[in-house]
Amino acid sequence: MEPVTRVxxxxxxxxxxxxxTDVIIPAHWLxxxxxxGLGRGAFETVRSAPGNIFDDPRYAGSPILIAGDNFGCGSxxxxxxxxxxxxxxxxxxxxxxxxxxxxxxxxxxxxAVVLPQEAIDRLLVVATDQPVTIDLETMTVTTPFQxxxxxxxxxxxxxxxxxxxxxxxxxxxxxxAISKFEEAMHQQRPWIDQRSGNAGIAVEGAGRT
Amino acid sequence: xSPQPRTLYEKVWGAHVVERRDDGSCLIYIDRHLVHEVxxxxxxxxxxxxxxxxxxxxxxxxxxxHNLPTTARVDAAGRELPIADAESAEQLGALRSNVAEFGxxxxxxxxxxxxxxxVVGPEQGFTLPGxxxxxxxxxxxxxxxxxxxxxxxxxxxxxxxxxxxxxxxxPSKTMEVRVDGSLGFGVSAKDVVxxxxxxxxxxxxxxxxxxxxxxxxxxxSVEGRLTIANMSIEGGARAGMIAPDETTxxxxxxxxxxxxxxxWDRAVEWWRTLxxxxxxxxxxxxxxxxxxxxxxxxxxxxxxxVVPITGVVPAPESFADPSxxxxxxxxxxxxxxxxxxxxxxxxxxxxxxxxxxxxxxxDLRAAAxxxxxxRVADGVRAMVVPGSGLVKRQAEAEGLDRxxxxxxxxxxxxxxxxxxxxNPDKVPPGERCASTSNRNFVGRxxxxxxxxxxxxAMAAAAAVNGRLTDVRELI
Numbered sequence: 001m002e003p004v005t006r007v008x009x010x011x012x013x014x015x016x017x018x019x020x021t022d023v024i025i026p027a028h029w030l031x032x033x034x035x036x037g038l039g040r041g042a043f044e045t046v047r048s049a050p051g052n053i054f055d056d057p058r059y060a061g062s063p064i065l066i067a068g069d070n071f072g073c074g075s076x077x078x079x080x081x082x083x084x085x086x087x088x089x090x091x092x093x094x095x096x097x098x099x100x101x102x103x104x105x106x107x108x109x110x111x112a113v114v115l116p117q118e119a120i121d122r123l124l125v126v127a128t129d130q131p132v133t134i135d136l137e138t139m140t141v142t143t144p145f146q147x148x149x150x151x152x153x154x155x156x157x158x159x160x161x162x163x164x165x166x167x168x169x170x171x172x173x174x175x176x177a178i179s180k181f182e183e184a185m186h187q188q189r190p191w192i193d194q195r196s197g198n199a200g201i202a203v204e205g206a207g208r209t
Numbered sequence: 210x211s212p213q214p215r216t217l218y219e220k221v222w223g224a225h226v227v228e229r230r231d232d233g234s235c236l237i238y239i240d241r242h243l244v245h246e247v248x249x250x251x252x253x254x255x256x257x258x259x260x261x262x263x264x265x266x267x268x269x270x271x272x273x274x275h276n277l278p279t280t281a282r283v284d285a286a287g288r289e290l291p292i293a294d295a296e297s298a299e300q301l302g303a304l305r306s307n308v309a310e311f312g313x314x315x316x317x318x319x320x321x322x323x324x325x326x327x328v329v330g331p332e333q334g335f336t337l338p339g340x341x342x343x344x345x346x347x348x349x350x351x352x353x354x355x356x357x358x359x360x361x362x363x364x365x366x367x368x369x370x371x372x373x374x375x376x377x378x379x380p381s382k383t384m385e386v387r388v389d390g391s392l393g394f395g396v397s398a399k400d401v402v403x404x405x406x407x408x409x410x411x412x413x414x415x416x417x418x419x420x421x422x423x424x425x426x427x428x429x430s431v432e433g434r435l436t437i438a439n440m441s442i443e444g445g446a447r448a449g450m451i452a453p454d455e456t457t458x459x460x461x462x463x464x465x466x467x468x469x470x471x472x473w474d475r476a477v478e479w480w481r482t483l484x485x486x487x488x489x490x491x492x493x494x495x496x497x498x499x500x501x502x503x504x505x506x507x508x509x510x511x512x513x514x515v516v517p518i519t520g521v522v523p524a525p526e527s528f529a530d531p532s533x534x535x536x537x538x539x540x541x542x543x544x545x546x547x548x549x550x551x552x553x554x555x556x557x558x559x560x561x562x563x564x565x566x567x568x569x570x571x572d573l574r575a576a577a578x579x580x581x582x583x584r585v586a587d588g589v590r591a592m593v594v595p596g597s598g599l600v601k602r603q604a605e606a607e608g609l610d611r612x613x614x615x616x617x618x619x620x621x622x623x624x625x626x627x628x629x630x631x632n633p634d635k636v637p638p639g640e641r642c643a644s645t646s647n648r649n650f651v652g653r654x655x656x657x658x659x660x661x662x663x664x665x666a667m668a669a670a671a672a673v674n675g676r677l678t679d680v681r682e683l684i
Binding site: 017018020022023026027028030031032033034035045068069070073074075076077078081096097098099100103104107108154155156167168169171172174177178181182185189190191192193194208209 | 224227228230232234236238240247248250251254255259261264267268275276294296297299300303314332337339340345346347349360361362363364365366368369372373374375377379381411412415416442445447463464466468472473475476479511532536569570597599600602603629630631648650651652653656
C-alpha cells in the first residue's frame with residue numbers, strides 16, 4: 001500500500017446523508033474478479049441525473065469527498081472503497097461512517113476523516129471554490145482562509161496509512177502467538193477444530209433445515 | 210470480591226483474544242469463516258501473489274449464492290446447465306478453482322446443501338454459540354442469533370482471515386435492545402426487527418454490538434432470531450447477538466458439523482456460561498414493548514423508514530431533523546408515494562419471498578398459510594426463493610411448493626436472488642415490490658425499483674390482494 005501523509009486538493013461538496021454502498025457501487029458491478037476499473041460504476045445512479053456533482057467540471061478528479069452522516073452504510077462490499085480509489089478519491093470527510101466501510105477504506109489507503117456536522121457544514125461552503133488539505137501528521141483539516149479542524153484517528157490505522165504497511169504481513173509475524181492460542185483452544189474448546197471427524201461436509205441425506 | 214459481571218459479548222470476545230495491543234485493539238481469533246463468490250476472488254488473488262496459504266481451511270466453508278440464477282440448474286437428464294451471464298459464470302468459476310487450489314471445503318452449486326451462506330452456516334451446524342464468525346457479507350450479523358460474535362468484513366479482511374485466521378479489532382460498545390411482553394396476533398420476528406430499526410435509526414447502532422434480550426426474543430425460534438440478528442446491520446450495528454439457550458441447543462443438536470457425543474456435552478456446558486451476567490452493564494439500553502409492535506413495513510428508501518401496515522405515508526414535515534425532511538422528500542419522490550396515502554392502498558407488481566433474512570422453513574410456512582387456497586392477484590409476479598436446497602426439500606416434503614404453485618407463485622432454486630438483483634432476478638424500473646429482504650435502498654432490487662420491506666406472511670398477503678395488506682385480515 002502507498003503511504004499517505006497528506007491529501008490535498010479540491011473536494012466534492014456533497015453533504016449527502018446515509019450514502020449506502022449500493023449508491024457508491026451498484027451490485028451489478030460486483031461481478032468483477034479484479035480490484036481495478038470500478039471507478040466507471042461509482043455513483044452510477046447519482047451520475048445518471050443531469051447536473052450531478054460528480055460530473056461538475058469544477059470538481060472533476062477531486063481527491064476528497066465531503067459527505068453526511070453514516071457514509072458507506074449497507075453492504076460489506078470493498079468494491080465501494082475500490083470504486084472511490086479508482087475515481088481518484090483518497091479521503092472522505094463525514095460526521096460518521098459505517099464501521100465496515102471505514103475499515104475497508106483504511107485498507108485501501110483512503111482516509112476516513114470524522115468531523116462534527118458544524119465543521120462539515122462550513123467545509124461544504126468553502127469547498128465550492130477552495131481546496132481542502134487533510135494532514136495525518138498534524139491530524140488537521142485545513143482550508144486556505146477559514147479554518148482548521150482537528151480530528152482523531154485510530155493510532156494503528158494512522159500508522160499503517162502513514163507507513164503504507166501490509167497488515168497481513170504484520171499479523172503473519174505473530175505466528176507464534178496464534179499457534180499458541182490454537183493449542184490452548186484445542187484443549188479448552190476442542191469442538192472448534194474441524195480437522196477430525198466433521199471436516200468432510202455435505203453428506204447427502206444427512207441434512208435438515 | 211466477586212468478578213465483574215460481564216455481557217455475552219464481553220465473554221465471547223474475551224475467549225478469542227490472541228494478543229492485546231497497547232492502543233486497546235486486540236488480535237482476535239476467528240473460529241468460523243464463510244466464503245462466497247462475490248467478495249473472495251480478490252482475496253485469493255492477494256494470497257496467490259504473495260505466495261501465502263490458507264491457515265485453517267478446516268475452519269473455512271465456501272458456498273456460491275449471490276450470482277446463481279434461481280432457475281433450474283440441471284437439464285432433464287441431470288446435466289449442469291451453463292450460466293448465461295458470462296461475468297457471473299466467471300466469478301462462480303473463480304470460486305470453484307480457488308477452493309480447489311487452496312483446499313477449502315466447498316458446497317457446490319448443485320449440492321442439496323447449497324444455499325445462501327447465512328442460511329447454510331446455522332443449518333450445517335458450522336455456526337456455533339460462543340464462536341467468532343466472519344464472512345465477506347454484511348448480513349453475517351445473522352449468525353449472532355446463536356450467540357456468536359458474527360460480522361461482515363471486506364475483502365482485505367477476508368484475505369487477512371484466510372492467511373492468519375485472525376483480525377485486528379477494537380472492542381465495540383454494547384447496546385441492549387430488550388423487547389418485553391409477547392407478540393400480538395399476526396406479528397412476526399420481521400415486524401419486531403423493523404420496529405427496532407424504526408426506533409434506533411439506520412445509524413443508531415454504529416459502533417455498537419447489539420444484544421437482543423427480553424421475553425419476545427426468548428420466545429422466538431432460532432429461525433425468528435436469525436431474522437432479527439440478520440438486520441442488526443440495518444440498524445447500523447455490525448453485529449447483533451442473542452444468548453444461547455435450550456432453544457439454541459435443540460436447534461443445533463445432531464447437525465452435520467455440530468459437535469457430537471462427549472464433545473457436544475462439553476460444548477453445551479460452556480455455552481451455558483455465556484449469557485450475560487446479572488448486573489452486566491451495557492453502554493446503552495433501548496426497550497420496546499411487544500404490545501406496541503404491529504405488522505410493519507417500510508415506506509421509504511432507508512430501513513429506518515418504518516410504519517405499521519395500518520398507517521399512512523408520512524409527511525416529510527413530520528420529521529424534526531431538516532436533513533431527514535429532505536431525505537424523506539427524495540424518498541417519496543423515488544417511491545412514487547404521496548404523504549397521507551394509506552399504506553394499504555399501495556398497489557404492488559412484484560412479491561419476493563426469500564433472502565438471508567426470511568427464506569427459512571418457518572418463513573415459507575408462514576407465507577404458505579396465507580397463500581393456501583388463494584390466488585396471486587392479476588398483474589402481480591410473485592416468487593418464492595428458498596434459502597437453501599435443504600429448506601427447499603423440506604418445504605416440498607410438507608407440500609408447500611404445491612400450495613405456492615397452485616396459488617400462482619413461482620417456486621425457485623436457492624440463492625440471494627432479488628434481494629440484491631445481482632443475478633437475473635430484478636424488479637423493473639418504477640415497479641413496486643413487496644419484499645421479505647433487508648434493504649430498500651435506491652436501486653437495490655434493480656435500477657429504479659421500489660421496495661417495501663415486510664414479513665413473509667405480509668408479502669404473501671400483498672401477493673394475493675395485489676396491494677400492501679394487513680395480514681391479520683387473511684389469517
